[in-house]
Amino acid sequence: MLDIRNVSLSFGALKVLNNASFSLGKGEVLGLIGPNGAGKTSMMNVITGIHRPQTGEIRLGGIDITTSKPHEIAERGLRRTFQTSLLCSGMSVVENVMLGLEPQPAYGFWGALVGSPKVRQWEEEARQKSMEMLDWMGMAAFADRPGSSLSFGQQRLVEIARALVSRPSVLLLDEPAVGLTAPRVDELAEKIVSIRTEFGTSILLIEHVMQLVFAACSRVVVMNAGEVIADGDPKTVTADPRVVESYLGRGYYAES
Numbered sequence: 001m002l003d004i005r006n007v008s009l010s011f012g013a014l015k016v017l018n019n020a021s022f023s024l025g026k027g028e029v030l031g032l033i034g035p036n037g038a039g040k041t042s043m044m045n046v047i048t049g050i051h052r053p054q055t056g057e058i059r060l061g062g063i064d065i066t067t068s069k070p071h072e073i074a075e076r077g078l079r080r081t082f083q084t085s086l087l088c089s090g091m092s093v094v095e096n097v098m099l100g101l102e103p104q105p106a107y108g109f110w111g112a113l114v115g116s117p118k119v120r121q122w123e124e125e126a127r128q129k130s131m132e133m134l135d136w137m138g139m140a141a142f143a144d145r146p147g148s149s150l151s152f153g154q155q156r157l158v159e160i161a162r163a164l165v166s167r168p169s170v171l172l173l174d175e176p177a178v179g180l181t182a183p184r185v186d187e188l189a190e191k192i193v194s195i196r197t198e199f200g201t202s203i204l205l206i207e208h209v210m211q212l213v214f215a216a217c218s219r220v221v222v223m224n225a226g227e228v229i230a231d232g233d234p235k236t237v238t239a240d241p242r243v244v245e246s247y248l249g250r251g252y253y254a255e256s
């Protein structure tokens with residue numbers, strides 16, 4: 001679904017991604033782990049067209065998207081959530097989810113301004129789809145509440161609903177479990193697995209919470225200092241001495 005080949009990215013003298021390669025298979029949930037500053041979010045920014053890599057190639061469904069713009073990549077069926085974002089505070093929860101659906105460009109500025117019948121029809125359909133998505137996430141009861149009134153963890157779920165409402169073929173999640181309690185992490189793992197099974201979405205999951213990685217991912221890629229240092233099934237990868245050394249720390253064996 002997604003092929004990353006020999007990608008390098010520098011900001012001035014700082015090499016953030018160094019000849020990194022991995023791929024995400026169709027319908028796979030792939031974990032991307034590594035210490036802070038390893039380049040995981042930068043990798044996501046390169047995949048989504050926010051940064052253009054100096055070398056390498058990125059393919060989505062066999063098509064070269066290395067130099068594509070973010071909206072072109074989104075139109076090809078790739079969506080993401082952000083590591084630190086929150087919902088738009090002036091909007092209700094369902095309106096926040098509706099932002100994940102592109103308005104039809106033909107409606108134009110004036111159509112949107114005066115609320116033509118076509119625009120109203122689009123809005124109604126978008127609201128309907130967004131409600132269905134919220135319902136699926138178990139968040140329908142919150143639909144009319146202001147986005148900002150939800151807890152941090154609830155906002156993360158709404159953010160996933162927004163990324164999912166257009167039914168993308170590839171979904172990138174940047175640390176969705178940050179700030180969640182252990183039972184909530186288990187629920188999120190279940191949700192992620194059912195996104196894959198029910199919608200067939202291929203998922204790249206950046207995550208520090210190993211509980212979630214183990215519960216949701218069939219394969220894990222480990223990055224350190226911009227390089228991919230391991231790629232394989234979660235058990236093998238987390239037993240790899242280089243991974244333990246750079247990321248998990250010696251205490252890891254004791255904890256697990």
Ligand SMILES: Nc1ncnc2c1ncn2[C@@H]1O[C@H](COP(=O)(O)OP(=O)(O)O)[C@@H](O)[C@H]1O
Nearest residue numbers: 011014016034035036037038039040041042043
């Ligand atoms: N826009 C930017 N300009 C300069 N340096 C950046 C920028 N974005 C990220 N970096 C640097 O790139 C490195 C990797 O960061 P990041 O991709 O956020 O890592 P991770 O998500 O794995 O914690 C860090 O050293 C960070 O400071």
Ligand SMILES: [Mg+2]
Nearest residue numbers: 040041042083
């Ligand atoms: Mg990050």
